[in-house]
Amino acid sequence: MTLTTSRRPTPGHPEPAGVDNRLVVGGAALTWRALPTPVLPDPAAVLAHSAVHALTAAWQHAVHGTELLLSTTGRVDDAMRAEVLEAGFTVTVLDDDGGHPSAPARARAAEPGRLWLLTSGSTGRPKRVGHTLDTLTTVRADQPDRTWLCPYAPGTYAWWQVVTLSLTQPGQHLVVVEPDELDDWPSIAAAHGVDAASGTPTFWRRTLYRDADALARVPLRQITLGGEPVDQAILDQLRALFPAARISWIYASSEVGASIVVHDGQAGFPVDWLDRETPGRPTLSVRDDELVVTSPYHGAGLGGPVRTGDRVQVLDGRVLITGRLDSDEINVGGSKVSAGVVRNVLSGHPAVAWARVTGRRAPVLGRMVVAEVVLTASSVDTDEAALVRWCADRLPEHAVPRRIRVLTEIPVKETLKSDV
Amino acid sequence: MNELSRAQIRDLMAQVLKNQDKELPADDAAQLREIGFRSLDFSELALRVEDETGEELNFDAPGLRRIATVGDVLDFLVELQHQ
Numbered sequence: 170m171t172l173t174t175s176r177r178p179t180p181g182h183p184e185p186a187g188v189d190n191r192l193v194v195g196g197a198a199l200t201w202r203a204l205p206t207p208v209l210p211d212p213a214a215v216l217a218h219s220a221v222h223a224l225t226a227a228w229q230h231a232v233h234g235t236e237l238l239l240s241t242t243g244r245v246d247d248a249m250r251a252e253v254l255e256a257g258f259t260v261t262v263l264d265d266d267g268g269h270p271s272a273p274a275r276a277r278a279a280e281p282g283r284l285w286l287l288t289s290g291s292t293g294r295p296k297r298v299g300h301t302l303d304t305l306t307t308v309r310a311d312q313p314d315r316t317w318l319c320p321y322a323p324g325t326y327a328w329w330q331v332v333t334l335s336l337t338q339p340g341q342h343l344v345v346v347e348p349d350e351l352d353d354w355p356s357i358a359a360a361h362g363v364d365a366a367s368g369t370p371t372f373w374r375r376t377l378y379r380d381a382d383a384l385a386r387v388p389l390r391q392i393t394l395g396g397e398p399v400d401q402a403i404l405d406q407l408r409a410l411f412p413a414a415r416i417s418w419i420y421a422s423s424e425v426g427a428s429i430v431v432h433d434g435q436a437g438f439p440v441d442w443l444d445r446e447t448p449g450r451p452t453l454s455v456r457d458d459e460l461v462v463t464s465p466y467h468g469a470g471l472g473g474p475v476r477t478g479d480r481v482q483v484l485d486g487r488v489l490i491t492g493r494l495d496s497d498e499i500n501v502g503g504s505k506v507s508a509g510v511v512r513n514v515l516s517g518h519p520a521v522a523w524a525r526v527t528g529r530r531a532p533v534l535g536r537m538v539v540a541e542v543v544l545t546a547s548s549v550d551t552d553e554a555a556l557v558r559w560c561a562d563r564l565p566e567h568a569v570p571r572r573i574r575v576l577t578e579i580p581v582k583e584t585l586k587s588d589v
Numbered sequence: 590m591n592e593l594s595r596a597q598i599r600d601l602m603a604q605v606l607k608n609q610d611k612e613l614p615a616d617d618a619a620q621l622r623e624i625g626f627r628s629l630d631f632s633e634l635a636l637r638v639e640d641e642t643g644e645e646l647n648f649d650a651p652g653l654r655r656i657a658t659v660g661d662v663l664d665f666l667v668e669l670q671h672q
Contacts, residue, residue, distance in 0.1 A: 530645075531632035531635060534632050537632045539636070553608075
């Protein structure tokens with residue numbers, strides 16, 4: 170184990186091009202260059218206490234190439250912590266007082282330049298995926314100057330996407346919000362001139378639901394969605410609020426990197442993108458309703474075709490990603506229903522701010538489609554029967570959710586996803 | 590244990606049909622086929638009973654039987670609550 174104390178770039182690690190970009194974090198404005206460089210073990214698993222500590226760890230890595238797994242105290246439980254110590258990392262809780270290290274079970278040599286991500290665990294236990302700053306950097310062309318909102322949990326793939334953009338491209342500034350500031354992000358963003366924001370559909374729905382007027386005051390020119398299936402309703406709602414903005418959705422994961430980027434304001438991607446091989450670009454295929462990606466931005470050891478576990482459906486010339494294979498399909502008395510397709514229909518109802526669709530155990534049919542919704546503030550009078558009728562007009566009979574529960578708040582996890 | 594009466598289950602059954610602009614006849618001997626009450630409707634009714642009582646019904650317990658009339662449905666669900 171070595172300790173890194175130098176503030177100067179390590180030879181072989183040129184200064185990142187975005188070093189003078191502006192960062193706003195915890196209400197304070199500074200630059201990457203002005204961030205303190207913490208003393209970190211190598212390899213280190215850093216559990217950041219807050220957003221600023223996560224940024225300092227990322228900066229430390231960018232300058233020195235320290236082998237780094239970055240996450241937060243909340244995302245790493247005791248079992249994962251033991252696993253990481255076993256894998257030779259010094260687990261370091263980073264807070265205002267500096268690093269608080271726990272020694273690894275067995276010390277090992279560091280792998281310079283290696284970054285580790287913990288996948289969000291929507292498929293079960295989080296697992297480690299190896300990357301480098303280079304494989305995490307997917308935006309390489311020159312970009313117009315932007316001030317980006319970063320609402321993501323530190324160390325997630327989405328967080329690294331925004332962070333590497335700011336580290337590697339001059340003119341890409343960052344405004345980072347802490348989890349406890351999340352509900353109030355539009356006012357923070359408006360105050361700091363945020364004109365680009367990336368979030369999950371749940372994040373955008375929640376923002377629209379809480380205070381669409383406050384959102385409209387953020388001068389957004391770039392809106393990005395990712396991390397969950399993106400439906401037409403949320404794209405249309407954002408378009409109505411920001412007619413001139415570029416609205417993009419991105420399909421990306423720790424395993425295959427950013428593989429699909431769509432700017433035309435439509436859900437899904439054109440079917441003729443399938444099986445198209447272009448050097449340096451991911452190849453997209455469908456096997457047994459599953460999206461398969463062969464990507465140059467893949468994680469370590471994940472070359473070749475990767476089965477993504479995401480279910481797709483081709484509809485009207487577009488390939489729609491409807492949800493996770495293991496949870497999207499509901500078998501209603503032998504008829505297969507895509508929860509994502511039902512969710513898209515429900516989300517298209519003008520009174521619905523958010524929807525979750527699941528299968529519920531039922532007699533005779535085995536399972537039945539049920540839903541939970543959050544209604545928009547002006548539509549609290551909409552009843553279950555009206556929503557059922559809306560679905561019945563648009564879906565096969567067995568796909569219509571018969572029980573629809575109304576929730577008062579959009580549930581959200583630390584990853585900004587709902588369990589949809 | 591919360592338990593719904595036959596009359597309460599009948600009200601829920603009427604609600605299931607009313608949501609489809611159908612009416613539940615007063616006669617227990619009315620044929621399900623004639624009033625358009627099908628397996629999806631039956632499943633919905635069972636879920637409504639569960640939601641009202643807050644208890645899961647044990648669908649596996651009783652063997653399948655012939656359910657042809659309104660009375661059959663009500664009898665079956667009353668019985669299921671005892672399993």
